[in-house]
Amino acid sequence: MASSSDSTIMTSKVVSPASEDKAIRIERANEYPHEVWFFLACLIALVAVFRLLSFVCSKMFTRNSLSSQDSEKGASHSKAVVNIRNLPLALINLYRVVAFRFTLDFGSYSLNLAEVVLTMMYMAALFTWTFINTTNVSGGKFDVSYWSNRAGVLIASQIPLITALGTRNNIISFITGVSYENLNFLHRMAARVVFVLVWAHAGAKIAPGLEATDLKEAWLRCGILAAASLTSLCIISLRPVRARAYEFFFYTHLVLVLLVLVGAYRHTENFSPLVFSYQTYIWPSFIIWGIDRIIRVIRLVAFNHTYFGFDSGAGKALDATTELLTPKCVRLTLKRPPHFKWSPGQVAYLITPGVSSLPFESHPFTIASYDSHMSLKEITSSAASTDSDSNTTPTVSYWKELVFLINVQEGFTKRLADIAARKGSVKVYLDGPYGATHNLNTYDTNVFIAGGTGVSHTLPLLLDTIEGVRSGKSICKRVTFIWCIRDPRNITWISSVLAQALSITPDSLKVAVRIYVTGSSISNSPDVPALGYESPEATPSISSVEVDSSHTPVFEKAQETLPIKNQDNVLVDNPMSLSAFVNLPSVTMRQGRPSLTNLLKEEAEETRGGSMCVAVCGSRSIASAVRKGLQFPVSGPLTVLRGGANVSLHVESFGYA
Ligand SMILES: Cc1cc2nc3c(=O)[nH]c(=O)nc-3n(C[C@H](O)[C@H](O)[C@H](O)COP(=O)(O)OP(=O)(O)OC[C@H]3O[C@@H](n4cnc5c(N)ncnc54)[C@H](O)[C@@H]3O)c2cc1C
Ligand SMILES: NC(=O)c1ccc[n+]([C@@H]2O[C@H](COP(=O)([O-])OP(=O)(O)OC[C@H]3O[C@@H](n4cnc5c(N)ncnc54)[C@H](OP(=O)(O)O)[C@@H]3O)[C@@H](O)[C@H]2O)c1
Numbered sequence: 001m002a003s004s005s006d007s008t009i010m011t012s013k014v015v016s017p018a019s020e021d022k023a024i025r026i027e028r029a030n031e032y033p034h035e036v037w038f039f040l041a042c043l044i045a046l047v048a049v050f051r052l053l054s055f056v057c058s059k060m061f062t063r064n065s066l067s068s069q070d071s072e073k074g075a076s077h078s079k080a081v082v083n084i085r086n087l088p089l090a091l092i093n094l095y096r097v098v099a100f101r102f103t104l105d106f107g108s109y110s111l112n113l114a115e116v117v118l119t120m121m122y123m124a125a126l127f128t129w130t131f132i133n134t135t136n137v138s139g140g141k142f143d144v145s146y147w148s149n150r151a152g153v154l155i156a157s158q159i160p161l162i163t164a165l166g167t168r169n170n171i172i173s174f175i176t177g178v179s180y181e182n183l184n185f186l187h188r189m190a191a192r193v194v195f196v197l198v199w200a201h202a203g204a205k206i207a208p209g210l211e212a213t214d215l216k217e218a219w220l221r222c223g224i225l226a227a228a229s230l231t232s233l234c235i236i237s238l239r240p241v242r243a244r245a246y247e248f249f250f251y252t253h254l255v256l257v258l259l260v261l262v263g264a265y266r267h268t269e270n271f272s273p274l275v276f277s278y279q280t281y282i283w284p285s286f287i288i289w290g291i292d293r294i295i296r297v298i299r300l301v302a303f304n305h306t307y308f309g310f311d312s313g314a315g316k317a318l319d320a321t322t323e324l325l326t327p328k329c330v331r332l333t334l335k336r337p338p339h340f341k342w343s344p345g346q347v348a349y350l351i352t353p354g355v356s357s358l359p360f361e362s363h364p365f366t367i368a369s370y371d372s373h374m375s376l377k378e379i380t381s382s383a384a385s386t387d388s389d390s391n392t393t394p395t396v397s398y399w400k401e402l403v404f405l406i407n408v409q410e411g412f413t414k415r416l417a418d419i420a421a422r423k424g425s426v427k428v429y430l431d432g433p434y435g436a437t438h439n440l441n442t443y444d445t446n447v448f449i450a451g452g453t454g455v456s457h458t459l460p461l462l463l464d465t466i467e468g469v470r471s472g473k474s475i476c477k478r479v480t481f482i483w484c485i486r487d488p489r490n491i492t493w494i495s496s497v498l499a500q501a502l503s504i505t506p507d508s509l510k511v512a513v514r515i516y517v518t519g520s521s522i523s524n525s526p527d528v529p530a531l532g533y534e535s536p537e538a539t540p541s542i543s544s545v546e547v548d549s550s551h552t553p554v555f556e557k558a559q560e561t562l563p564i565k566n567q568d569n570v571l572v573d574n575p576m577s578l579s580a581f582v583n584l585p586s587v588t589m590r591q592g593r594p595s596l597t598n599l600l601k602e603e604a605e606e607t608r609g610g611s612m613c614v615a616v617c618g619s620r621s622i623a624s625a626v627r628k629g630l631q632f633p634v635s636g637p638l639t640v641l642r643g644g645a646n647v648s649l650h651v652e653s654f655g656y657a
Helices: 017-072 084-101 113-131 144-165 171-176 180-206 212-216 218-236 239-244 246-269 283-308 312-317 376-380 392-400 412-421 452-470 488-493 495-503 575-582 596-606 620-629 637-641
Strands: 103-106 109-112 320-326 329-334 347-351 363-366 402-407 429-434 445-451 478-485 510-517 587-591 611-617 646-652
Touching (some): 017 084, 017 171, 084 109, 084 646, 109 113, 109 620, 113 180, 144 171, 144 246, 144 283, 171 180, 212 218, 218 239, 218 246, 239 246, 246 283, 283 429, 376 392, 392 495, 402 412, 402 452, 445 452, 445 620, 495 510, 575 587, 596 611, 611 620
Parallel strands (some): 445 478, 445 611, 510 587
Antiparallel strands (some): 103 109, 347 363, 347 429
């Protein structure tokens, strides 16, 4: 809240200390935001370079190391000699472990070290540039007139950054390759740091006392409006609010952001230094926001144009079908719109006016299917597809159409489940795809780990790997697909597609599917006798029993007894299909949670001398268990120097807010 007279540099030859102070203040208030931006631009460039270097080195050195280590295969890490040529790879692994796999937990918040360091650096940068060089010409230190207005200018300068970090289509994501969901953390973090600065700026003005007449000034009232709106924004963006009342958060956020921007624009209008108007920091946010919306609208129209056409028949054919697979899971299958392409693990927002209760409501879901280049004949020309049990249409749709596995919650998803119970169809507009893409073709081993509906992320990665090996693009030799579920009935979500995928897997690729059923109370469910699930009494230890799929009592009985529809009117896969699936040699089932640390250690040892990619999607708990499993010594520098696996980790875990 600089006074308007601050903007005029005195030109008198005899310069008083007060006017000298003013000239210095203005010069620094103009200059420092540019320096902050230079610093941030370097940081963004550094992240981009790091990611690129990590990718390139990983590819180069893994190949080198693979050839040099082949002869050492079978030797244990502790005995293997240190190979100095692996040093770059060891350093990259050290950086990955330290930056991304160690976390600091504060209540329900969990930040990895990279996020902590970025937050600290951002905070340090803004506060340093606010409070340095605040000694006035008379020697008074921390002169409030030096830093309070400068804080205001620095706040304004950060608004475009915060806006960009919060949009789905943004340039920072494009440059750094960091997905917009991950940048969303930085969006909130930057807004919270700026919030503190806003109160430093406002507090410096309020502390000496505001006159009632001051409030008659429109620019001041607008500043207060912007500060109050930002404060409310920071409160409603806290996780408990977002988790409990997402729609409330969403609409309030929209209104409050508008108030912040309009308030800040009018507030800064009052200050026009000779060379630069501070409003120049505010209006780009409208453009950044507008570009994001325009891209979204263009995509919406491009991918859903048949809905907007005159041929109502064609539009209807695009309606999504819904099935209630289990009481807590809806499968939504949508004919792939022309030109819609996606990569494994990407997300699409579903806009479903017939199901939503509010306008502009859109919900993100991971695309559980794979954008395959194989022909229908190639996908189905396998032994599995000739079985009488194969349910060809839903299975093939996992390679050709858009499939979503939707966990039933309380709002939109519950209404969708009601429609799915009637096998209804719904009109869906697609916005997407969003999210980072992963190239898994260059890893020797891929390990995919999912909890519950997190399998929507790992299933397309598995299909991608199989197709990559079939087409000769992927060097992968081993895939381990780990899936933790509470209810054994959940296997029916993907059993057919997994069976089909295994049947077209080339011999050169070894695939192991390991399913862990963790629900202990499930035996009391009315459906369980039909599944033949053993009662806890019959099961010695619920946490450790391993079930060999070829003699699976749980599922043998299911062959004869599993109904097509159970008493909840829930659709279940054909019983033959389920039993055929659990009897496949590549499939094992266990009860209880897996020890992810041991599993990952074993996988890394098997991949010795090669590269291993681990992708995990599920709750925060499962993601954090995988992070822990891939710290030291599994992915430590010494292990890599001795020829251990070069391990990359991708984590997708958004919880529900
Ligand atoms: C990137 C991403 C990918 C996801 N992929 C899947 C998936 O493949 N399968 C799946 O079942 N779920 C997925 N989810 C979660 C899914 O978006 C929410 O469960 C769904 O939007 C809840 O809708 P609801 O109205 O029934 O929720 P409510 O019962 O109202 O709330 C349940 C939870 O969902 C959150 N939520 C509600 N609306 C939204 C929204 N529009 N955007 C984000 N969160 C919301 C709430 O904060 C709350 O924590 C994903 C979420 C994200 C962020
Ligand atoms: N793209 C995405 O980011 C995306 C997509 C889909 C889903 N998701 C997320 O995935 C989660 C899935 O929720 P859900 O309700 O479908 O599944 P769920 O019912 O919560 O089941 C999760 C399974 O994982 C197991 N598990 C949890 N922590 C574990 C650990 N540390 N080690 C081993 N196993 C563990 C659970 O075992 P217990 O029974 O012992 O707890 C349970 O069997 C949600 O948080 C959702 O937001 C994210």
